[in-house]
Amino acid sequence: MQTVQVPSTPVVYHRQQPLLWVGRGFFAILGLLVLYILGTNLIKNPTLFAQIFISGLQLGFVYAMIALGYTMVYGIVKLINFAHGDVFMVGAFTSFYAVSKYRLHQWPNTVFPNLDPGIGVIIGAITVILLSMLVCMILAITIERVAYKPLRDAPRISALITAIGVSFFLEFYGALNFVFSPRFIPYERPFEVVAWYIKDGIHRVLPGQQAPENSITFSNIFLIIIGVSILIQLLLQYLVRRTKIGIAMRACSYDRQAARLMGIDVDRVISFTFAVGAAFAGAGGVLYAIAYSLIWTQLGILPGLKAFVAAVLGGIGSIPGAFVGALIMGQAEAMTMGYISTPMRDAVAFTILIIVLLLRPTGIFGEPEKEKA
Amino acid sequence: MEMKSNGNKPTVLEIRGLTKFFGGLAAVRNFDLTLKQGELVGLIGPNGAGKTTVFNMITGLYVPTSGEIYFNGTNVVGLEPHEITRMGIARTFQNIRLFPNLTVLDNVRIAYHPHCGYTLTDGLLRTPRFSAKEKELTEQALNFLSIFQLDRIYNEVAKNLPYGEQRRVEIARALACNPQLLLLDEPAAGMNPREIIELMDLIHFIRERFDLTILLIEHQMRVVMGICEWITVMDFGQVIARGTPKEIQENPLVIEAYLGKGVTHVA
Amino acid sequence: MELGFLLGSLLKIIAIIAYIYGLMWVLGRPSIWAKIAGLVGAFAVVQLALTDINGFRLLNNFDNGLLFQACAMTMVALGLNLIYGFNGQFSLGQWGFYGIGAYAAADITYRWINGDARGLLVLGLGTLLGTLVLIGINTWLQRFRGIPVLSSFTLYLIGALIAGTVAVYLGNQLNPLITPLLGTAGEPGPLNTPAVQQIIYFLSVILAGIFAAQISFLFGLPVLTLGSDYFGIATLGFTIVVNTLMVNSDTILPFPEMKGGRGMIGIPKLTTWFSAFFFMMLVIIIMRNLIHSSTGRSLVAVREDEVAAKAMGIDVAGAKLFAFVVGSFFAGLGGAVYAHYIGFLSPGTFDFLAGFNPLIIVVFGGLGSMTGTITATFGWIFFLEGMLRVLLSQMGTEAPTWRFVLYPITLLLLMLIRPQGLLGSVEWGFLKGPQFTPAPRSRPEPAHESVA
């Protein structure tokens, strides 16, 4: 629809909506209640609040890594890729085998014995992450080719059902004894976790010692997760804004037909999108495994779901939206765990989602739906 | 075509100061229009001039930013689309919007829904009233379709029909709503010249038979100039001219903004 | 050996589908007597097969259990098909309403047999008052034009909460009048005979359905305004929230007898083949009559094109809400029947992952096909729980782990081969719409000859 730019601010008549205050008042009361709970707790014990905030951040940044894949895939093929959480799981398992079985993280020190062990560990860990990313990419491309591509012109729901199927398959095929085994496997970290506390400056928590009272602790894992997550976000922004394939991705997600007319091989771009999303999920999987040091074949279900919800919260299809949504989800969960009760956290997370959607029907960063008729 | 004098007929539709903004952009500004009983009025203008937006506001799909729409003296602004339809305004769409997977018969029967004559309970219990009314409804729908020569294809799925028949089904469906005012959005779009002639006849025919007031958006000058009694020309969301077809054809403003220099000499 | 079992199981699935076809065919006869005879016959055949005659039973307990599960699941899946297949609203919340129905009905009968009538009284009064209050608020809101959805939602919510509180109060007041007649579980009173229990059970199933419907009305009112995928996620959230509340039913919610995550035990196993068949047929008949009425056509119109439906005078928001509420009502009935079959409820059953099952069934059977949903439900249960279970346990001790590996592969293959579902939009016999063969008519004046 062609419209005309109006130079001066137009006079807009607000049509009187009867009883508008009832709905607004209801949500305002809800909001005030949440603020009250958080506020009193902040005043009562600021360090505890900060501690919970930090754990919320860590959770949020992990979700962000997975949510990016969801949001990119949804943006381009409008598919809720339920298997994404399981790709994340495969990433964690790949790194487990690389580390525990093949000692891949030690290769720099084995090959170059003179290398400083610190640097060796860093290079080794990066190798492990890269390997997991690669495996996840290949897996995602395979899944896309086998399960989604043949259904591209079928009703959207068919692809959703196959996505659920692929997800089940990865979880339960992985649980077979000769694949990953169904066990909860303790995960050997490629490097050790070091914690610090903040009280009159930053100090290291020595092994076996407790951080002093009223201090805020954080670990190198926390820093790495935040670092990698932000790095991935920047990388993705660069990819999408500056590179040819990135621009093509955006073009495809806006209008696939027009993209084909530009000579863009849409199928390849879609595969690429799946691969990029999976690579980030793979990196997320490794960091997740390092952080919590325990892996099993169903570890992807819940982070996957949460990350997806985060993507919807932020406005699915929007990359910054996924990031912001993930951080909000992380905080919502941590705050619920800290101040209400842990089992309620899913309920609270989804309640927040529903309320946000009611107030902004396409999520925080979502573009409003197109005009009808 | 002789001109009818509608001076003393009652006003069916009166639009005053209708304005619609999308974001900061004005799609329609200060649009006025008055339709009297039995008139056939054309609304023309370049694509994007805001014609369809006016239709959407009349039928309640968009809520106007400001302005009033009186239908038979009632302000319909703020009413739900279905309420407006039930008051007696029906429409067709620029890009045909049939119910694609339903049969022609069902497409028409859906339009009868608001006055189907039985309640949900009747339907659930399959009371005699349900059977009787449903039979009546179907008979009525088939009769109706036969007027448009669609009765033979009553059992075809709408999406499989050729373009011209889809148009006719859409008009038939709109009329099945039992309207007093009919809004036609580019009914001739995509029709070949022969079909256009049939369409013009059809519009005349339904207007007489159903005692309709018709507001018509159309690009085919042949249709507009041929059947409309009055024409309103829009450009950039505003009315730039009104008058009889003859007046419009000679209006220099219209020629410049819409018809172009070419049109006059071809005509 | 395995081949024999494979053939046997396959034959069983085919026989069930033939049974459904036969039932639908005989119900589709025009004569009312044929319908009744068919219904009674279909009931009797299975009842006979379930009866122990001289130690021989055609259908053993295993088949019996699968049958009941399939009946309950049919109700749930038909409800979802109404919401998604016919009305076009992608809902993942069906499982939550199933759970609500199960717990609500179980609570009524559990309390009743343990000498407490409050379950029935409170829920009965609550649904009654709730309906009255919702209708009252609705009538009052009719006076306003363009009222925001969130405001009407808030008003309905407040109304429902007040109705609920009043119902609890009244229920507690009335309870002492009835309790003495109930006796205790050990010494049943005059109102606790098996016959009365069956009546209470039927009441509880209906009440559970209505209760689920009311919840779905409150939830659906604001959430149905969301776009399709967003609606799906919000309803998924609903299922998860309901599950969380079930886990905390004894801590956050005041229902110690539900025992939270430990699971509710001691629910009387009152479901018989008669009640399962009765409620399933009830749902099928309601749904079939609804779909082939004018209201049903308006629901389908909303799926086909919302804007055009609005222009045809259909209240789109109302139609969506209506389909959602009726679908949830069916889910509630299904849950109630299930609860009294299994006799034990655990929040684990109502996990959101299991909530994908009705969706898978509906898509498998074909969106917008009742026949497809019914056959797919029976086929799915008898394939996954029947055939795979029987076959794999024949193949050694390691094989059962493969069950959930084979299942997704089957899912994938079927979806790739038939993305539109097994039966597309085909309907059998009874489920077909009324057919009209138009009488040849004299053609009224053709359009363009009358003018010109």
Next chain:
Amino acid sequence: MRSVKFLYVVLAMAMILAACAPTGGGGAAQPKELKVAILAPLSGPVPTFGVSTRDGALMAIDEWNAKGGVLGMKIVPIVEDSQCTPDPAVNAANKVIDQDGVKFIIGEVCSKASIPVSEIANAKGVIQISPTSTNVNVTVDSQGKVKPYIFRACFIDPFQGQVGAKFAWEKLGAKKAFIMLDQANDYVKGLAEEFEKAFTALGGEVVGKATYTAKDTDFSAILAQVAEAKPDVVYLPDYYNVVNLVTKQAKEKGINVPFVGGDGWDSADLDLAAADGGYFTNHYSPDDPRPEVQNFRKAYGEKYKDENGNPKVPDALAALAYDATNLLFEAITQAGTTDTAKVKDALEKIKFSGVSGQITFDANHNPIKSAVILAVKDGAVKFETVVNP
């Protein structure tokens, strides 16, 4: 046309009759075979527990078969996937009872699956021994009456909770306890509730209670509360997977309060470094020199290898499934018949020495056996003390 359709319907009805016959007939067990069903959650939320249980039970069966079977009958195991969820468990139970004619069931692992199974089994006079379902209502119905055919091989919730509380109060000298529990897991919830009751009865104070769910991996918010509450002991009666996560994160946060838990901790996959300084109540000590224990560990390791080819170390689930199966065969041998009514009587009177200790059954069919307290210290699990019931 119409008659053709009618014919079809008749045919269909006939086919139902035909179809049910081959699989529906069931049939009694062959005299030379003893069928035993193992119901385990091989898929669903906790497949690992199912695999351990199945392996433990199968090992017992193999050993008995190697010895020539029970009463001269070869034991045929029938493994079913019951998913730790009521409906599949019920289907599995119905299937093994009615289709396969099984009269003895080992399983299910999860109480929420065992309870509905127990009702079916009890009604049919089929003996069910659940290795690991701790919920009281597995063996006792909602009216408080014992289900005659249902037994279990594990402690019930109250016992371990009380033992844990007593140990924390007396041996650790704890005055303030913090309880972490999973609301949705009845095993955890039961232990936690009993611990709380017993600990406060002894005079202790529960300074905090935090709940989580089984799918959680991040416990930092709860651990922040723990650090805040400064308890003397944290009671965490969950399975080793959760224990691994919690204790590791606690160590990383510098929380050095001793953790105390239940038999769920017992696993080769317990992270010994993380759980260092913790204690748990258990059925037996791995250091126990009793031959039952040592032979079982050795045989299990020989039979089952992990993905690296190293011998697997049995966890509590495998040990209990092994014991439950042995209990069953022992009782059948003692009864001298496979008549379940007689076998159940034998079970009620049995004195059995299994991996998890000396077992006798109380009136509610719960095993009476002594509990040991084990300590996780210096990368090993060490025997601490014995607590008798």
Next chain:
Amino acid sequence: MLLEVHNLNVYYGAIHALQGISFHVEEGEIVTLIGANGAGKSTTLRTISGLLRTRTGYIRYKGRDITNTPAQEIVKMGISHVPEGRKIFAPLTVRENLLMGAYTRNDPNEIQRTMERVFISFPRLKERINQLGGTLSGGEQQMLAMGRGLMSRPTLLLLDEPSMGLSPILVEEIFRIIQEINQQGTSILLVEQNAHMALSIAHRAYVLETGRIVLSGTAKEVAENPMVKAAYLGV
């Protein structure tokens, strides 16, 4: 012959959209297809550019059979399709839109040079180079769509309804640019509802009606045909 289309039959499901269409485009020509909405004009273009598949018939480009070749291959061969309704990428900037037009080409310097040349034809695009496509006015969007089409340096440009929704003044400008592009050596296949304008710049014309070509000839002949006058030019 640059492009030869022979006996094209295209179906949308059960609808027979093109019923045996044959025509050709010579090097350096502007050829126009005129006809009502739904006559099959856009379908023809979409079939040529590989978005739709034909059941029978063939399409030859520079003597090579390109029937049912994927769209991206066709762009590489030098056929560029400017779709109906412009279909610019609204969330991309003008520069990014143009870069997408040059997707099949790899040399950045060459692309830069082409972009400069496009800016000569469409100076307004240069002014708005960093603006988002969606914020452009209708005329500018049409210019962007055409500029984007030129970025692949096509020998044949398929233009679908370039005048749609534009004011008469803009329409004239667009048609002037079309002629300019043609004079620089690009052949053009033009689909237009504004038959008057189309016929005024085209060399040859075909008239489509419900999936069939009912009339063909030089633009002048077609414009003077009484049937065309009545149906497409008449008032």
